Amino acid sequence: MRRSWLLPLFGLVAAVELVGVALDSTALQWLAKPLLAPVLLAYLWAHRRRVDAVAVGLVAATAGDVALLLPGDTAFLAGMGFFLVTQIAFITAFVRYRRARGVAWAGYLLAWAGANALLWGMLGPLRLPVLGYSLALCLMAAAATGVSARVAAGGALFLVSDLLIGVDAAGVDLPGRGLLVMTTYCAALLLITTGWVAAARPATGPQPPPAGTLLAWPGRTGAS
Secondary structure (H helix, E strand, C coil): CCHHHHHHHHHHHHHHHHHHHHHCCHHHHHHHHHHHHHHHHHHHHHHHCCCCHHHHHHHHHHHHHHHHHCCCHHHHHHHHHHHHHHHHHHHHHHHHHCCCCHHHHHHHHHHHHHHHHHHHHHCHHHHHHHHHHHHHHHHHHHHHCCCCHHHHHHHHHHHHHHHHHHHHHCCCCCCCHHHHHHHHHHHHHHHHHHHHHHHHCCCCCCCCCCCCCCCCECCECCCC
16 A cells, blocks of 8 residues: 555544544444554554554554453553553653653653542542553653654643543543543544654755765865
């Protein structure tokens, strides 16, 4: 498949998923949700032609999406575990690319502490799993700010999406929560993947020679 079709295909799959959520159609959600991350994985592969940590994160996200389609606390915890792998993989990729500023780490850690303090008394047995996962999620969002504005926006939306899931796990019912969760999640995956492709794309055009060499360079030669 030509890579120019992959993003429109993702838009179609995301639209089917959102319709499925809006109509509470299990069939449509099973049809579309497991395809969200794989389509973006294909887009990533089409541009990068190698498996990197972001690709690993998308594979784990696929497993997490499938797990969260199943009912029950066990499936919920399994989904959280898969998405924990996603966050760790994204953190690894982002930190290796460029370190984020200290203010980003501090801000997201404060957000993590505040959100967990608010929800702690309502999460029951999910307290510790949510505490650990949300820490990885906030660290991912902070690390994303060091890559590009687009990846940073994706990291922030991923945080919003999972915060809405955490609010639901705490027993707080928000109108339209499911649609908001999936809208922000789809946007997060799209922004992170396309932003990563753009940021990690090898530079094209002439590059300066290593320091100390006398190789010819446009506008300059080794002659004095």
